[in-house]
Amino acid sequence: MLVNVVRRFGAAALFGISRVGRMGTFLCQTLACVATPPLKGRHLVKQIHFIGWKSVFVVCLTGLFTGMVLALQGYNALKGFGSEAFLGPMVVLSLVRELGPVLSALMVTGRAGSAITAHIGIMRINEQIDALELLGLNPLRYLSVPNLLAALITLPLLGAIFNAIGVFGAYVVAVKLLGMASGTFFGEMSDHLRMQDLWSGAIKSVSFGAIMAWVCCHKGYYSSHGAEGVSTATTGAVVTASVLILVWDYLMTAVLF
Amino acid sequence: MIQIENLWKRLGDTEVFKGVSLEVKRGEFLALIGMSGTGKSVLLKHIAGLMKPDRGRILVDGIDVTTARFRDLEKIRSRFGFVFQNGALFDSMTVFDNVAFPLREKTSLTEQEIGVRVRRELEQVGLTGAEEKVPSQLSGGMIKRAALARALVRDPEIVFFDEPTTGLDPIIARSILRLFDASHKRLNLTGVLVSHDIPDIFGIVQKVAMLHQGELVALEDSEGILTCPHPVVDQFVHGRIDGPIQYK
Numbered sequence: 001m002l003v004n005v006v007r008r009f010g011a012a013a014l015f016g017i018s019r020v021g022r023m024g025t026f027l028c029q030t031l032a033c034v035a036t037p038p039l040k041g042r043h044l045v046k047q048i049h050f051i052g053w054k055s056v057f058v059v060c061l062t063g064l065f066t067g068m069v070l071a072l073q074g075y076n077a078l079k080g081f082g083s084e085a086f087l088g089p090m091v092v093l094s095l096v097r098e099l100g101p102v103l104s105a106l107m108v109t110g111r112a113g114s115a116i117t118a119h120i121g122i123m124r125i126n127e128q129i130d131a132l133e134l135l136g137l138n139p140l141r142y143l144s145v146p147n148l149l150a151a152l153i154t155l156p157l158l159g160a161i162f163n164a165i166g167v168f169g170a171y172v173v174a175v176k177l178l179g180m181a182s183g184t185f186f187g188e189m190s191d192h193l194r195m196q197d198l199w200s201g202a203i204k205s206v207s208f209g210a211i212m213a214w215v216c217c218h219k220g221y222y223s224s225h226g227a228e229g230v231s232t233a234t235t236g237a238v239v240t241a242s243v244l245i246l247v248w249d250y251l252m253t254a255v256l257f
Numbered sequence: 258m259i260q261i262e263n264l265w266k267r268l269g270d271t272e273v274f275k276g277v278s279l280e281v282k283r284g285e286f287l288a289l290i291g292m293s294g295t296g297k298s299v300l301l302k303h304i305a306g307l308m309k310p311d312r313g314r315i316l317v318d319g320i321d322v323t324t325a326r327f328r329d330l331e332k333i334r335s336r337f338g339f340v341f342q343n344g345a346l347f348d349s350m351t352v353f354d355n356v357a358f359p360l361r362e363k364t365s366l367t368e369q370e371i372g373v374r375v376r377r378e379l380e381q382v383g384l385t386g387a388e389e390k391v392p393s394q395l396s397g398g399m400i401k402r403a404a405l406a407r408a409l410v411r412d413p414e415i416v417f418f419d420e421p422t423t424g425l426d427p428i429i430a431r432s433i434l435r436l437f438d439a440s441h442k443r444l445n446l447t448g449v450l451v452s453h454d455i456p457d458i459f460g461i462v463q464k465v466a467m468l469h470q471g472e473l474v475a476l477e478d479s480e481g482i483l484t485c486p487h488p489v490v491d492q493f494v495h496g497r498i499d500g501p502i503q504y505k
Contacts, residue, residue, distance in 0.1 A: 126343060126348070127341045127342075127343065127345040128347055128348070130302070130339075130341070130345065131339070131341060131347070133307060133334075134305055134307070134334055134337060135358070135362065135363065136331040136332075136334045136335050136363060137362055137363075
């Protein structure tokens with residue numbers, strides 16, 4: 001009885017360690033491909049378009065309503081203390097430091113990350129990845145590297161768009177709907193926002209992009225066979241990447257910022 | 258040219274190979290037959306270096322693909338052509354781009370030279386006019402032909418065919434086999450063919466090997482396999498319901 005429990009626990013631990021090791025190896029191999037040209041420029045541009053440009057609409061929409069609800073909730077909460085003037089700083093710091101990078105990364109993970117996993121997974125089950133290998137080519141150079149670089153480039157830009165639209169949404173609610181003076185809203189905002197806040201948000205976005213691309217490419221690359229395998233990999237990729245983004249966000253905020 | 262020595266492989270609870278040894282000589286065309294799930298495709302992937310055995314060696318011109326470094330494996334693979342069961346064409350590319358892909362990535366040929374070679378190869382497989390189609394617009398037979406064109410475009414020395422006629426009607430299946438035969442004779446290829454098309458394949462191969470329960474139970478020439486006394490081989494090649502092979 002006890003031996004069985006220990007055996008199962010040991011097997012689960014070994015399985016977990018091997019998975020983490022495989023993910024680490026995958027990342028190292030991808031980074032080695034990044035460091036050793038040629039980079040596949042055409043694939044990179046295609047993925048920048050797919051991950052970045054095609055996510056603009058959903059990021060704008062999320063940013064707009066996030067800013068609007070922040071203003072609405074913040075205004076009512078601050079009004080109780082007679083501190084409505086601090087609504088602008090509260091909104092902009094929440095967006096720039098946390099919500100912009102995190103929510104834009106989560107939206108991109110849901111939209112583009114899932115598609116990346118499904119695409120690579122289907123290539124795996126249709127033996128297209130084997131075909132690349134048999135042509136003497138490194139599949140990571142074609143599948144993982146363009147996605148990683150595209151995510152590193154586009155996530156900070158999408159985070160910045162999210163922030164700008166979020167501030168606009170907050171402005172509409174605070175100034176146009178709730179009657180706050182626009183000078184108060186923006187004046188206090190510019191007094192409290194520091195360059196370091198913008199940098200911390202951008203650095204977070206870059207790291208979230210790396211996590212999203214790494215996890216989603218890895219899950220697709222090691223999809224098991226069949227449609228069910230791809231579907232499981234896709235779900236697993238979105239859940240794992242989202243959780244890792246949130247955990248990493250906490251660690252970065254606690255340690256670095 | 259290809260020597261498989263004492264190959265062992267376990268996948269999950271199944272012992273796929275239990276000491277399989279086999280040799281394919283230069284210019285020889287070998288058919289691998291056996292029941293579904295006996296590891297024929299797995300054996301092809303081992304020879305191509307896509308899978309690693311638990312034990313044993315696979316030598317291609319003296320180089321062990323099971324332990325070869327990436328660069329050596331890359332050199333060996335540049336001499337391979339592989340026709341996958343479902344074609345494995347890149348679905349985001351046209352037929353032309355699929356066939357041109359190996360040349361664009363692995364040679365320094367100009368676009369004009371690539372165009373000439375791709376069109377020549379597509380003509381050989383009867384796909385002239387289908388250059389701009391994407392794989393989803395092709396029939397099963399056309400996909401196999403395009404896959405063959407891609408496999409042959411770099412003039413390989415060794416070609417692997419993994420169930421190339423599965424799911425095709427008998428006329429197209431026969432025309433595909435005839436195409437393989439013509440390519441084999443034209444280019445003096447060494448080939449390994451996995452197929453269930455019995456007895457059609459016996460007309461185009463020199464040797465037939467049968468895998469059963471992880472072991473090689475027969476290695477005969479294409480005429481000898483039909484008269485092989487081994488009860489498993491006899492039942493399988495003649496398609497008899499009764500015999501040692503029991504389907505559950």
